[in-house]
Amino acid sequence: MQRPLILVTNDDGITAPGVRNLVNFMNEIGEVVVVAPNSPQSGKGHAITINSTLTFEEINLEGPQKDYSLSGTPVDCVKFALDKILTRKPDLVVSGINHGANSSINVIYSGTMSAAVEAGVEGLQSIGFSLLDFSWDADFTQAKSHIQEIVKKVLKNPMPKGVVLNVNIPKLAKDEIKGIRVCKQADAKWEESFDQRVNPHGKTYFWLSGYFNNMDTSSDADEVALSEGYISVVPVKFDLTAYEYMQDLKGILE
């Protein structure tokens, strides 16, 4: 039997420790092809490259997988891999492991999750992984067995069309992780406060800054599960229609 073909991508760039760890974990499960950005793409959301060109190159990194670096966004990587690099349809697309959380509302800003969503749009099984640790030398190995378990279970139990997974891993030692909890996206947001500075030429400029505000205390919210030591898994869909409001809206607009 053919080993499953697993496409790996991320948004921190092809050399980021997070994706190299994910590649190592996936090499034990299937045949791995990596197509990832040649530079960090955090916060790129579902951006695509339409007004400039793309280049790619095969690079040699440790391990049995093939590695291709692309001059584009995470979503570009998925599109390009499917059209130009892979010779058969992948059984699974995994994105990450992101250096930093993509829980709750962060799903909509995340390049990691946008790559996973793009794979879902293409009709593929797809999972995004993120660790709640922004550090470049974060420890990604503590969740290895859980990540491999989730991947194997998804390969065995394919998700319905239109659903991908958003997996977030708490920053805890291996034996402190309490397990896996299926969650909903917590109701949370960033409270912005732009940091204002003046450059040496007297011109004012700003850095996006702020703090994260979780407003959701329900037991099945991903932020709550993470704070209690669980790996959160949110099934994410990309049909954004608010069906429950359609009838009221018809009454107002039609």
Next chain:
Amino acid sequence: MQRPLILVTNDDGITAPGVRNLVNFMNEIGEVVVVAPNSPQSGKGHAITINSTLTFEEINLEGPQKDYSLSGTPVDCVKFALDKILTRKPDLVVSGINHGANSSINVIYSGTMSAAVEAGVEGLQSIGFSLLDFSWDADFTQAKSHIQEIVKKVLKNPMPKGVVLNVNIPKLAKDEIKGIRVCKQADAKWEESFDQRVNPHGKTYFWLSGYFNNMDTSSDADEVALSEGYISVVPVKFDLTAYEYMQDLKGILE
């Protein structure tokens, strides 16, 4: 009574005819402040600027509104406007009018809609408008009365928290537009085919290309409404949780 405060943004840049038309339409309804990108930002999705700085300037354009141009993405514009420019909470945020469709799956790639969604995350009433005409000199006036009608009705009938509107307008003359239809996001996707070329130095490069494939023929799909001559209005939410799959997923993963 105070006139409603309307924040206007877009993704084609502050001087694009689409946003200038929308500003003119909104000036007849409320007090208008424009905070829009200083350069085209199409396809930027929900990108935010986190690894570089932002600058803005007030510019003088025709009309009673105030115009601010920002060196960021559409989502940056909404965040920046709320934190640094507006002195009171806007009654409505409108984004667009985009030069080109943001119907069906295009909602997830669209800077126009990401700005609208960001406003929704901030707890504001919000609408994105797009015209099915990529041309820079497209006629935006044919839908003026419909756009103003939608805005007035939303101001009068606030939407529930977590819902924003995605409005697409067919490329038709005023008397050919059949009316407004509340729709769901059609099941559709882009079939990619990257266009491969060689530069003068012998290096291969690619342009993202492809064609749009609508797979949804249901009468309430936005693509169908548009093809039948209606303005499509999809209520869009940003809680991406696939609630209907949570129970099954618990059985698989927990």
